[in-house]
Amino acid sequence: LSDKEQSIHASWEDNAAAWVEAIHQGRIESRVQVTNAAVVSAVREVARARVLDIGCGEGWLCRAAAKVGLAAVGFDGSAALIAEAEKLGGGEYQLLSYDDFAADPFRAGGVFDTVICNYSLLGEDVLPMLRGAAAVLEPGGRLIVQTLHPLSAVGADDRYEDGWRVEDFSGMGSGFKTHMPWYFRTIGSWISQIRLSGLQLVECREPIISERPMPASLLLIAARPSDI
C-alpha cells in the first residue's frame, strides 16, 4: 500500500463513529437528495438475487438491497464500520481489506449477479479491485460504480486531471478526526480503468439534483464483453 492508501484506510478507522453518525443523520446532502436513490435504483434495475457491496461501510446499501428482496453481502476494510454493520444487520458482513479481496476475490463470498462500488474506490490504483469485481461476476452480471462526478469535484483552482485531493469532511457533522486523501479521476480515466479490468461500459448515468446545475455523481454500469 502507498502512504496515501494507508492514510485512506487509517482515516476510516479514525472517522468511523463520525461517519456512522453522518450517514444516520443524513448529513451528506448529495447522498440524501440524489445519489443514494441513484445507486439503489440502479441496483433494483440490474440485480437478480445476490449482490456484493465493496466498501460497504456501516451497511446502509446492503440493508436497502435486502429491503427489495436481494441477498446482500458487504465487506469493508474498517473493523469499526463492519462492527456497526453487523449491529444493524440486513446483510452478511465481512472485515476484508481491499488487498485481500484483490488477491482472492472469491473469499468475499463466491459469485454475484451484481457488484457495487458506491463511493468506495478512493485510491489511485483501482484496477486490482475492478479486476476482482469482474472475477466474481456471474454470467450476465453487472458492475455498478458510483463516484464523485468530475464536474462537481473540479474547483476554481483545480485542473481536470487525475491526481490526489483531500477530503476534510466539512459539512458532514462533527467528530471527523482525520482528513482523507482521495484520488480524483477524470471520466476518461474511469472508462479506461473499467476497460483495463476486462469489463465493458454499458451505461454512464449522471444523477443531478434538481435545483443544481451540475451532476452530483457519476454512475457507471459495466459488464463482461460477452454479456452485452
Place this chain on the structure above:
Amino acid sequence: LSDKEQSIHASWEDNAAAWVEAIHQGRIESRVQVTNAAVVSAVREVARARVLDIGCGEGWLCRAAAKVGLAAVGFDGSAALIAEAEKLGGGEYQLLSYDDFAADPFRAGGVFDTVICNYSLLGEDVLPMLRGAAAVLEPGGRLIVQTLHPLSAVGADDRYEDGWRVEDFSGMGSGFKTHMPWYFRTIGSWISQIRLSGLQLVECREPIISERPMPASLLLIAARPSDI
C-alpha cells in the same frame, strides 16, 4: 428535419465563406491549440487505409489524413463548403445531406476502416448518423467522434442537461451572418447514443490545453462489439 436542424443546415450555407476563413486563419483557438491535433492523432492511431470524414466542411481533416498516407473521403451537406474542399483537394469529396447518408450510408463511398465525426454531429437526433457510420465500418474498424466537452460548454447559467444552445461564432472572425442552434449533450447521453447505434465505446479522451483547467473536447472511440 426539425426547424432547428434546418437552421443548422442553413447556417452552414450562410456562413461558409466566414468558416473557411476562420479555419484557414486558425481563428478557433481550441482547434489550433489542441483539438485538431487530437483528432489527427486518433486517426493516425486507428486508421489503416481509408477513412470517411462525416461533415468534412472545407476538408482540412481529409487533407491531414492524406498527408499521412490515408485515402480520405469526405461529405458535407453544404454545397459551398464542398466546393471549397474540391478546390483545395486532398480527398474525394461529395455533397451529401445527413438525411441522404442516413437513408443509404453506402452511397458515401462503400466501407471504411475509420469513420470520423469531428464537431459534425450538431443536431438533436444523432442516432441515424451514428447508425450509418456503424453500417459502413469494415471489420475491426473504428468510429471517432470529437465534440465539445460538456465541461467546457457549461456556463454559469447552464444546467448540465441535454438541450439546444446557440453558437454565435463570436471570436471566430467576421463575416458570420447567421447564428447556429446546436444540441448540447451530456457525456452520459453521448455514451448512450453510441450504444444505441450498436457500437461499443472503446475509449474516451479529454484533450486539454496545457494552460487551461478544463478539457477542450470530448473524443470518443467506438467499435463493433465483436471487434473489441
